[in-house]
Amino acid sequence: MISQTLMDKLQQLRLPAFRIGLQEQLSNPQYAELSFEERLLLLVDMEFTRRLDHRTTYRIKLANFPMRASIEELDFSAERGLDRRLILELSQCNWIDKALNIC
Numbered sequence: 001m002i003s004q005t006l007m008d009k010l011q012q013l014r015l016p017a018f019r020i021g022l023q024e025q026l027s028n029p030q031y032a033e034l035s036f037e038e039r040l041l042l043l044v045d046m047e048f049t050r051r052l053d054h055r056t057t058y059r060i061k062l063a064n065f066p067m068r069a070s071i072e073e074l075d076f077s078a079e080r081g082l083d084r085r086l087i088l089e090l091s092q093c094n095w096i097d098k099a100l101n102i103c
Contacts, residue, residue, distance in 0.1 A: 017045045017050035 003021040003026065021043045024032040031039055071091045076084045095102055 015047055017046040056086040 007019055007023070010022070025039055025043070034042075050077075071088070074082070074087065076082050076087075090102060
């Protein structure tokens, strides 16, 4: 009874990843070895990651890019003249944390 009430409230609060993670924790005895804080952190992290992924997907869709591209699909052939090391370093976005201008 308590589990169903809890699941209903998590659904009403719009915490689907938290809810799915809790169901996994309740059905898998390996989670019993973890402390309350560790289990809670896993649940919060799942919800946080899901929301971040959803937000990113929404923003990409909203941007209405004419084509999809990713670093993994980038063509580093010689005729393009791209410096693979530099491109991969820039893709790590460390320049943002250091407040550097890449232009």
